[in-house]
Every structure is written in C-alpha cells, then in structure tokens.
Amino acid sequence: MVRALQASLVIVIVAAFALAACAPGAQAPDCSKPETFCVGLVTDVGKIDDKSFNQSTWEGVKQAEKELGAIVKYIETIDAKDYDKNIASFADEGYDVIVTVGFGLGEATIAAAQKYPKTYFIGVDQFQAWAIDDDKGNDLPNLAGLIFPEDQAGFLVGALAAMMTKTGKIGGVFGTDAVPPVWRFGEGYRAGAKYINPNIEIFIVYHNDVGFDKTFTDPEWGAATANSMVDKGADVIFGGGGKTGNGAVIATAQRGQYAIGVDTDQYYTLPEAAPRLLTSAMKLLTPGTFELIKAAKDAQQGKGTFPAGNYLGKVGYAPFHDLDKEVPAEVKTKMESIYQMVLNGTLQTNVPPAKP
Amino acid sequence: MTSSQSETTLSPTPFLRFLQLAFEAMRVPILAVLTAMIVGGGVIALAGGNPLAAYIGLLQGAFGSAKALSETTVWATPYMFAGLAVALAFKGGLFNIGAEGQLAFGAVATAWVGYALPARLGMDLPAAVHLPLAIGAGVLVGALWAAIPGALKAYTGAHEVINTIMMNYIALNLVSYLLNGPMKDPNPLNVIARTPLIAETARIPPIVEGLRLHWGFPLALGVAALVWWLLWKTTLGFEIRTVGANMAAARYAGIHVKRVLIITMALSGALAGLAGVIEVTALNYRHELGFSIGYGFDAIAIALLGKTHPAGVILAALLFGAMRNGATRMQFLTQIPVDIISVIQALILLFVAADAIIRFLYRLRVRETRMILTRGWGG
Numbered sequence: 001m002v003r004a005l006q007a008s009l010v011i012v013i014v015a016a017f018a019l020a021a022c023a024p025g026a027q028a029p030d031c032s033k034p035e036t037f038c039v040g041l042v043t044d045v046g047k048i049d050d051k052s053f054n055q056s057t058w059e060g061v062k063q064a065e066k067e068l069g070a071i072v073k074y075i076e077t078i079d080a081k082d083y084d085k086n087i088a089s090f091a092d093e094g095y096d097v098i099v100t101v102g103f104g105l106g107e108a109t110i111a112a113a114q115k116y117p118k119t120y121f122i123g124v125d126q127f128q129a130w131a132i133d134d135d136k137g138n139d140l141p142n143l144a145g146l147i148f149p150e151d152q153a154g155f156l157v158g159a160l161a162a163m164m165t166k167t168g169k170i171g172g173v174f175g176t177d178a179v180p181p182v183w184r185f186g187e188g189y190r191a192g193a194k195y196i197n198p199n200i201e202i203f204i205v206y207h208n209d210v211g212f213d214k215t216f217t218d219p220e221w222g223a224a225t226a227n228s229m230v231d232k233g234a235d236v237i238f239g240g241g242g243k244t245g246n247g248a249v250i251a252t253a254q255r256g257q258y259a260i261g262v263d264t265d266q267y268y269t270l271p272e273a274a275p276r277l278l279t280s281a282m283k284l285l286t287p288g289t290f291e292l293i294k295a296a297k298d299a300q301q302g303k304g305t306f307p308a309g310n311y312l313g314k315v316g317y318a319p320f321h322d323l324d325k326e327v328p329a330e331v332k333t334k335m336e337s338i339y340q341m342v343l344n345g346t347l348q349t350n351v352p353p354a355k356p
Numbered sequence: 357m358t359s360s361q362s363e364t365t366l367s368p369t370p371f372l373r374f375l376q377l378a379f380e381a382m383r384v385p386i387l388a389v390l391t392a393m394i395v396g397g398g399v400i401a402l403a404g405g406n407p408l409a410a411y412i413g414l415l416q417g418a419f420g421s422a423k424a425l426s427e428t429t430v431w432a433t434p435y436m437f438a439g440l441a442v443a444l445a446f447k448g449g450l451f452n453i454g455a456e457g458q459l460a461f462g463a464v465a466t467a468w469v470g471y472a473l474p475a476r477l478g479m480d481l482p483a484a485v486h487l488p489l490a491i492g493a494g495v496l497v498g499a500l501w502a503a504i505p506g507a508l509k510a511y512t513g514a515h516e517v518i519n520t521i522m523m524n525y526i527a528l529n530l531v532s533y534l535l536n537g538p539m540k541d542p543n544p545l546n547v548i549a550r551t552p553l554i555a556e557t558a559r560i561p562p563i564v565e566g567l568r569l570h571w572g573f574p575l576a577l578g579v580a581a582l583v584w585w586l587l588w589k590t591t592l593g594f595e596i597r598t599v600g601a602n603m604a605a606a607r608y609a610g611i612h613v614k615r616v617l618i619i620t621m622a623l624s625g626a627l628a629g630l631a632g633v634i635e636v637t638a639l640n641y642r643h644e645l646g647f648s649i650g651y652g653f654d655a656i657a658i659a660l661l662g663k664t665h666p667a668g669v670i671l672a673a674l675l676f677g678a679m680r681n682g683a684t685r686m687q688f689l690t691q692i693p694v695d696i697i698s699v700i701q702a703l704i705l706l707f708v709a710a711d712a713i714i715r716f717l718y719r720l721r722v723r724e725t726r727m728i729l730t731r732g733w734g735g
Contacts (some may be wrong), residue, residue, distance in 0.1 A: 047693075075687050081640055081647050082684065085427060089688050104548060164678050211537045 029071050032094025037065055037300075039293055040090030041074040042083070044102030048074050051268040053285065057101045057124050060289025067290075068297055070097075077205055083108035091116040097296045099124065099289060108147075113143035120296035122146060124285060131309030144295075144311045146288045150181045151188030151351035152342050153281035153315035154200070154238075157260045158192025159338050160279060161236040161315065162200050163331045169201045171229035173222050173248035175241025176215040177206040180354040185240045185262065185281060187351045195338075195347075203229045207244050219247025226251040236260065236278065249273045263326055265318035279325075280318040288313030314343065364594075379554075381600055385661055385668070387714050388707035389675065396700035400491035405692040417685025418678035424685070426569035430639065432677025434459070436576035437631035438655030439662060440583050441624045446664040447587055448620030449618015454505065454520030455628040456652025457527030458498040460643075462629025465532050466494035466636045467643040470541065470554025486557040491633050498675040499622040502529065506621025512616035516621065550644035560638035572634035576673075579630070580666040584621075585665075595622050628652060657705045676701065 031038035038072050041061050043054040054076075075086045083105050090098045091112060099122045100109045106126040113121045121143045125319040128145040130138040131332040161170045170193060177183040186204055193200050205214045226237050226248035240262040240299030249266065252275035261270065261280035270277070290313060299306040317335070320327050341347035367373045388597040397407030418428050424486035438455045452458075469490040474481050481489070505519035535549040542552070560571050587593035598606040599616045607613050629652060636643050658676055662668030679701065707714050714720065 073688060073691060075684055078680070078683070078694055079647070080644060081430075081635075086684055089684055093688075210535060214536075 005137060011088065012260050018256050030094070031071065031096065037068060037118055037297055038071045038073075038090075038093075038095040039097045039099065040093075040095045041072070041099045041101065042086045042090070043074065043076045044104050045080060048076055052264045053125065056264050056285035057099060057182065057289050061099060061293065062220045063286065064293040064297075068294060070293070070297075076146075080104065084111065087112045096120060096300060097122065097293050099293070100126070103127070110143065117142055120144075120299070122292045122296070125283075126287065139308070141308045142306065143290050144307050144309065146285070146292060146311050146313050148181075148283040148288075148313045148315055149349075150184035150281075150315070151191070151285075151349040153283065153295050153317070153346075154185040154188025154190075154222045154240075155192035155195070155342060155349045155351075156315070156317045156335070156339060157238055157279055157281040157333075158189035158194075159196050160192075160331070160335055161189070161238060161258070161260065162193040162196035163334065164278065164327070165200070165234075165236050166187050167235045168197070168199075169203070169229075169233040169235065169295045171203040171226065171234035171237040171252075172205070173225045173229070173237060173239045173241075173245060174204070174206045176208050176246050177355050178208070182206070182241050183355045184353070185238075188349050189238050189281075189327075191351055192338075196288040203232065203234055205229075207241065208259045213344065216242030216244055218244045219250075222247030222249075223251035227255065230255045230257055235265070238262070238281070240281070246270060246273075253277060261318070267318060267321045275322050277321065278323055279320055282316045282318050284314045285318050360512050364625060365588075381663060381665070381668070382671075383720065384711045384714050385672070385704075385708055386694055387718055387720075388661075388704050388711070390705035391707055391717065392700050395703055396696060399699055400692055400696055403692070403696075405690055409690050410686050410692050410696070413686035413689035414482065414679065414682035416682070416689075418682030420685070423567060424681065426564075427569040428674070428678045428681045429573040430568045430570070430677075431681045432673045433570075433572045433576050433638075434631040434635055434651045434659055435654060435673035435676050436580065437634065438628050438651045439658035440576075440580055440666060440672050441627035441631070442655045442659035443664040443666065443669050444583055444587070444596075444627060444657055445620060445624040447600050448510070448596040448616065448624075449603065450506070450617065450620055450624070451517050452502065452520055452621065452624045452628070453517055453656065454502060454523050454527075454625070454652070455631075455655050456650070457520075457524040457650050458502050458625040458628035459632040461501050461527050461632070462494035462498035463632030463636045463643040463647075464534055464539070464551075465497035466490045466553055466558075466633045467551040469634065470558035471494040471552045471642070472539075474555055474557075479604065481555075481557055481708035483557040486555065487560070487637065490554070490558040490637055491630075494633035494636070495626045495629045498632070502625020502628065503618055503622040506618040509621070510617040531643075532645060535643065541642070548644060551642045553641050554636065558637060559641055561635070562638075568639065570634075570638035572638040575634065577670065579627070580670050583627070584666040586655045592616075592619065628655075631655075654701075657701060661704060 013254055018290065029036055039061050041058055048054050048058055058074060061072050064071045070158050075089060077086055078084060083351060087098055087100065087108060097120045101124045103126050106123060109121050109126060119142060123143065123145045125147065126145040127147055130140065172186055172189050174186045175182045186206060190204060193202055194237045195283055207218060220223065222239060222244040229237055230252065236258040237252040238243035238249060238260040245262055249259040249270055250273045253273035256276060257276040259273050259276050260278050263283055264280065265282060267274050267277050267281045294303060295306055298304040338347065367376055400407040400410050412665050417424055420424055438459060441455050442452050505516045505523060507518050508514040509516045535551060539551045541550050562568060562570050587597060595611045595616045598609065598611060599613055603613055604633060607630035635647060640647050658672040659669060683697045686692060687694050
C-alpha cells in the first residue's frame, strides 16, 4: 500500500498547489465600463500570426491599442462550430468592438450583431448582402463589412506587369471566375495592363474546369499553367486564388520570371517565391480595420456615425523587396501616379462588380 | 505478464475490490495527465506565459459556469462516440484509424436525409419518422464504410491500418466534393462548402433553452453503457474479445473469426458514424467542411487514454472536451496560443503509451495484464 500512498500524495500536493494558485485570480480590466474601450478579434480557423489575413487585421487592432488606448485581445478559432462561442467570449465581457476575420465568420457575425446590438462588429472580407437590398427591416446599424475593390488592386499590378515585361507577354493564373473577387482581380489585371499597352499579349486562365473544392487548392495545376505560360514567352505572371495561385507564383519564381502575389504581401508567406516576387496586389487590411475601429469609438462617444453596411477599404501594391533594383525609377514614379489616380477616382478600372 | 502482488492484495469484498482495481487501472492515466500538465506548464513558462494563469483560465473555461459546462459536453460528445468506436475496435484486435472518414460519411448521409429526403419523397415527414431515418442513415453508412476494411482484413488479410487510412482519404475527398458540388447549400450568397440546413423534423432539441448542451450527451453515456454490456455480457462481445486476444485460439474454439472481424469493424464504424450524426442533428443542423475536423484522430488518443474501456473512454473524452473548450477562455485571459492544448494532449498520450516513464517516475508496480491493442502484420 506504500506505493499507492506515495502516488496519492503526489496527486494531493499538486492539487493543493493548483488550488492555492486559484486564490488570487487574474485581474482583467472591466470592459463593460464606459471608460474602457476594448477591442476583440476572432480569427478564422487559423493562426493569428499567419502573415496573411489574420495577422494584417490584428495589426490594425494593435494600432488601435497604440493610438486609441484600446484594450485588445484575440481568440484563435480551432473549429468552425466555435465561431459563435468565441465571439460571445468577447461580447459577454462587454467588449466594445469585435473584429471577425474572413468570410467563414460572416453568418456568425451577423447573428452576433443582432444579439448584441450595443457592440460594434467589423467583419473583415465579409460582404453584407442586407446593406444592398430594399428591406430596411434587416439592417444592422452596428455591423460593417470591410471589403475591397479587388479590380483596383489587379489594375495596379497589371500596369506594373505591362511596364516590366520584356517579351510583351504577361500571364495571370486564377481560381474560378464564379467567385466575384477573383474575377475582379483578373479583369482588373487585364485592364491595368491594357492601360499601359493596348497591344500587350495577356494570357489569363481561370481554374473553372473543376469543382469549388479544387479550384483554390490546386497548386499543381497553378504551377503547370504558369509553366506553360512561361514556355509561351510570358515573363510576368500574377497568381490569385488560394493555393492554386500560390502554385503559379512559386512556379513562376522558380523559372526565374517575375511573380506577383495576392491579398497580402506574399513576400512573407511564400519564401520559395520571395527572391523573384515583384509585388503583391494587396488588400490594405490594417488601415481599413483601424479606420473602422476608430469610427466605432467616435460613434460610441457621439462624435460620428458608424459606417454600417459595406465599408470599402483601400488596396495597394506591395514593396518590390529583393527586386527593388530591377524596377526602373520611371516605372516607380509612374506606379505612384497611377496609384494616386486610382485612389482618387480619376482613373477607373471599368470592371463590373461580377462576371456579366 | 506476471503480476507482482507482493505489497497489495485484493480485498475479498467485491465493492472494495472494484474500487481497488478501478484505482489501479486509473492511476497511470491520472498521473500521466498531471505530469503532462506540469511539463506543459514548463512549456508555457518557457514561452513567456504564466502557467498558473493559463490553467486557471482553462478551468474557468471548462467548468466555470453553466455555459462553460455545457460547452464542455458539446466538445466531449463527439469525442465519446468516436472514442468508443476506436476502443471497440481495439477490443477486437483491430486498429480503426478510419473513424474520421466514417464520421464524415455518417454526417453527410444524415444531413442528406435531413434536408433532401422530404423533398424527394414529396411530403413532409413527422419527426417520429424523420429523425430515426436521419440517425439510422448516418449510422448505417458509417458501419458499411468501416465494414469494407473489415472484410478486406477477413478475406484477404489486408491490414486494416493501411486500409482505414486510405479510406479516410477517399471519404474526406468525396465529402469535400459533395459539399462543394451536389450537396452545396444553393443559396446564391453562400460561398462556404456546406449543406443546406436540415428540416426541423430531423433535429434533436437542446436540453435547456439557451445552452448548446443537447441530448446527444446523455445518449453517448447510454451508448457507452451499451458497448460495455455488449463486450462483457453477450456472446458476440465474448467472441470479439476472444478474436482480439488471440485469433488462432478463437478459430480453434469454433468462433467464426471472419464474421467477427467484419462485425467488429461495422460496429466501430457505426459508433464513429454516430459521432457525425449527433453533430449534424443536435448541434450544427448541417454538415460543413470546417466542422468536426480531427475528432476521428483525437479519438485514438482518447481510446488509449481510456484504456479501451467504455468508462475510461467517457472520462478521457470529458477531459479532452474540457481542455479543448477551456482553451478559448485560457487564450482570452492570457493570450497563450491554444496550440499549447495540443502539446499537453500529446504529452498525455506519450505518457500513457510509454507508461514505463510514469511507472518509473512514481515508482508504481504492475498488476494489470497488458492491454491488447492490435496485432502486427498479417496476424
């Protein structure tokens, strides 16, 4: 019995240790008080430091911590069924603003915005259909979807590609054009290239020949398509559409040609392609998130109205990184002026919102 | 293995003997959990976190309120069904790594019956018909899917480990195709790979309004009791355990080994299917690709931690459910990544599997006979 007693003793000691530790308790700031401004972020299934959507959005939240004195926290989602629970973790603690990342959380965010009318919600990359219908009954004054004009981002990198090509041939490899943002990237790219050189030869292929499950997760197809474009003489290729696009970007870089990434600065997410990554067509998540958080704070203090509905963020193109020396100064100047014109609306992409 | 009974002798009183044996059976898993928590605490501290604050958050998140308890059962329920599935197969000497695929197929079959069958039949079904049909479909599909590697093992000797892994790929990719294609929610705004919502008549209601605790949880406890009864109180259960212990002896004893192998896998698949069925009918009301990822694999750890005994599986599933559920609160309070939970779970499994470490650390003697998991190649 001695051995068993020893074992029990260990258990008792550890348990006592744990119980004693429980006594002080963690002192968390009380977010339900009006003087504290708290912002919580719920990730899509994925990590906070994904160097992509979650991380860029979190940086916007961190900016609010620095500039608005907000108390900020995040929860990483490990299973889609926890979306509601994770949002509620913040809402029940009296958080003022809750940011949810990615379209996967769209419905959970709408449901939470209905359930917690005093909390402001920011849905990143979540298109709000209720905001464009005629029914006023389903409007949510406390929810803003942060969306982006992908056609403008595509336009910028299309113009750059047209200026950087030596063969006069450029390519684009995309997921299915049935998803409007993908189509806008692709057609914006085409429009931007034609804006620089109306006679440029452009190969654009959408991965429409497979189901939705495969269209964004087919790096082999993306690589093969990019390779065949390089074989046909293309020396700049834009890859857009999840892993399919990544496959194209990596293959292009490995062939020594200029590759262009998508959504966030893929210099950091695709190290294999980084040395030959010319730029990325970026959705500027960080400033967009910060602007909406600031708007929520102002609205809370009666200094303005929260831009409920669809909030159009800004796009941009990523730094040239390793290839900075290969980009001529006049191209850089031209890109800056195009960017300004696209931002202030004097230069229109003329790409409709979805494939007609 | 010979037992060393030099220090403790079994009590003659049946009840005390039961407690004694239960304690001895549970001490390695319990010590494994504690050791893993201590080592995990070291990992948290190394990463710059406060282990005590983390564990307080974990406890609060798992048990700190009615809602937390309810969410723990929500997590534990599929773990219980899937853990029972793997444990039952272990008892029959089979290693069912395919629970994940069986679970996914069960969920899809149930979802289809739930949303599409009334329209196909052109009539509304009463709940008394619709719900049993929906549950039955998922259980049956899970059983059939698992019976295939069972039959391959019985008639060709193909090892079930390989076949169940391979069939996971088939199942998961097929489910991905179905959810993205023919079974996708046709709402034009929907971009997510998921089915439409199932009809009200195919849903299991929550036990308490406002909490997600559902009838699947008591059902899992009941099914665990049923599995125990099957294994130890029926002829079939005896046959399963005998085949698991020694296939040649079972054959010599006149047991139809091929039949038992197939039945064992089918029962295991039915239980795994039930895990998916309950997620669809009682919790999510649809199947979606992001739901229920990895239960079938966690189930292997749960079955091992529970020493392949139904009661042990229930406890292990509650533990894993509590850890997964409490992780959110832990992260909320301390901003320690939820991955630390996976680290601790892996450590628990390591200590349970390599129980010599625990026995050495705590100077435990061995009484229990070795647990039979699965036979080697071509056994």
